[in-house]
Amino acid sequence: MGSATPPDPSDPTSPPVDGRRPGYLYRQVAAHLAAHPDQVFKVGELPTAIAARSTGAVFEALKKMAAGGYATHTTGPHRFQITQAGIDAAGTLPPPAQRTPRQGRRGAGRRQPVTRPNGDLYFPRKLAGATDVDVLRRLREKRIPVLLYGPPGTGKTALVEAAFPDLLTVAGTGDTVVEDFLGNFIPLPDGGFEFVYGPLVTAMRDGRALLVDDATLIPPKVLAVLYPAMDGRRVITIPGYRNERVDAADGFYVIAGHNPGVHGAILTEALASRFDVHIEVTTDWDLARHLGVPSPAVAAAVALNADLAAGRVSWAPQLRELLGFARVRKTLGLPAAAANLAGRAPEEDREQVLAALRQHFGTEITPLTLGKQR
Template sequence: MDPTIGATASASTAGSRRPGYLYHKVAAHLAAHPDQVFGVGELTKALDAPSTGAVFGALKKMAAAGYATHLTGPHRYQITQAGIDAAGTMPAPAPRTPRQGSRGMGRRQPISRPNGELYFPRRLAGASDVDVLQRLRDKRIPVLLYGPPGTGKTALIEAAYPDLLTVAGTGDTVVEDFLGNFIPLPDGGFEFVYGPLVTAMRQGRALLVDDATLIPPKVLAVLYPAMDGRRVITIPSYRNERVDAADGFYVIAGHNPGVHGAILTEALASRFDVHIEVTTDFDLARHLGVPLPAVETAILLNSDLAAGRISWAPQLRELLGFTRVSKTLGRAAAVANLAGRAPAEDREHVLAALRQRFGADITPLTLGKQR
């Protein structure tokens, strides 16, 4: 990127159509608003550009160069730190008035996750959740995040720990999924491949045990020597090899209460000094463009969930899915799809809540007759 992209483009008609003019103008606008995510149409209007196609082309070039983060569904862009640095300046975002109850903390800039999606930090213990998780890791204080599926537990952990490794827990998870196992070679021999726990310990990385409470307790016990003061394990299936934890090694876990088969044992709970509940941030849902009727329905259903009247309610993941489906297939199909995602035992309750906000003619998304 040209280091002059932070400068204002010439207003002359002749100069304004020189090669690269629009690219520089788009980049300058993004650099001037580093904490904002722009849609293509929104940016076209702000720049009074000749066409959305031309702006889209400039944005794609920025993303390909690593100067902008590209989000899809719909297409949205935000300048990266590399883009700001290439502009030759570090523009300060416009001052924000702290939201009520924020304890003076303004909105933090979103953080890019490994899949390119953004995570928007939330308040926790007088700071941001990402900062708190990083401080807890520095002090070797294990954390258990709990809450319904789809509330953003994994997204938060990925934002806090870029070096993260993950074990996805199920009822079929075995010790070898942590420690490693022998794999066959083309020549008929076998080679031992170390598992994520061993790799995280040796490389000083963070390890997420996702859906930890679905894993049989006897299997989870493989973690405990690595988490306590010993910080050492052995690999019984591979010559009883000893593995010592390097600095930086850290274990964090996720738990979905109410999910069939999820059991939080005392042995597991006691290994994590900090337990943090993660719920859906409905303000963030609105900020990300989820239609207000869908947000209001989710708030109502989550109140019923908390009261024990139902076992499921839409969380941020379902609300973002609703928005994507609505943009692709229309709102009616999105509402019908949301109804169909509810478990059978909660379906009528969810349908009643949807009908209050979207109208009476709602049924789960179903194939019809041949056309």
């Protein structure tokens, strides 16, 4: 005889547990998240906070919230934060997820890739009960600015390009100036000058999306040029060109990218407060495998990212480096690809990176280096 399925305290269809009503744990979890709407919780923090016995049952309740769009769910480690929909639901269980028809074993339930402007494919990921691409498009419709944050190379720019085909971009550095947003005079062959409008002005007038990439590398006084365009005024002036007034057309939208931990990156309160939604973007390890990255390389990257989170290293491979690994492997072979990945690590982290690669590949690996003449 098979063993009976244990009751799930987060499921209203399960029998009562310890005399309490079905679904009681879900409501406890939802109520605690709703009482702390600005806090992101790790799974292990909640059982103690709500006096629950089972971390696994709490995790199931959190996943139900995320599947219904009532909470955001990020991994590495698993973390959850309540959404406005979850607050409005007041602890009510989300409706059952709708199953999509299976279309054979391969690719069953897989989200369709989106083509980026450069022709590359972007594979959408789950976010707030939908896909990341759909969520960004819905937020744009409601004029809710988004700040994407995470290590370089995790796919922030690729996501925005997939979501917004009309995208314009300002690549932020410490040398970015106001004119990079508004425009500047350029010399003409006849010796005269012509004013050329910048991407902020073009995006406002044409109703396009504007990505401010690496926004936290841009000096705060320069970023201030964005703020009147993003708030209720939705208007700016161009001091360097007759104080010309620019009004934002419908569709104009600002989204920004931030790389925490990068030298020189400063997320000021003024900048953070302008973005109502902050979304962490981490590397999608399953996607890396799907795109042909060998499992040992993915496993080494996962281990190194755990070290990065713990502060033991300052660098770890992300999706960008892993895709580069796959390309080098196809061209030069697996040993050269592993050696190249080791060589991409900063000098201070190279020994730890080499140790991880050697462990997971099971072979001796050294950084890619020129040898003797043949």
